[in-house]
Amino acid sequence: MVCADVAAQCAMCSLNAENSAANGNTQGKGLNDGILFLLAIPYLIAVGVGVLWYKKYRKSQPKGVSPFEQ
Numbered sequence: 001m002v003c004a005d006v007a008a009q010c011a012m013c014s015l016n017a018e019n020s021a022a023n024g025n026t027q028g029k030g031l032n033d034g035i036l037f038l039l040a041i042p043y044l045i046a047v048g049v050g051v052l053w054y055k056k057y058r059k060s061q062p063k064g065v066s067p068f069e070q
Contacts, residue, residue: 017028 013031017031020026020028
């Protein structure tokens with residue numbers, strides 16, 4: 001199996017990041033922050049849906065009944 005080097009950015013983004021880093025600009029940091037922001041949003045939505053589902057599930061259960069009580 002052969003592993004090749006993988007670029008995580010498109011050609012335009014990587015060129016922009018390389019040029020900005022060479023000139024001392026902070027555009028590369030902004031690009032990385034934007035990528036992390038776009039990556040985090042789906043996880044935050046999934047956590048929100050999970051919390052809402054959990055709260056709804058807990059409301060539908062009768063109170064005081066535990067599977068460990070015999």
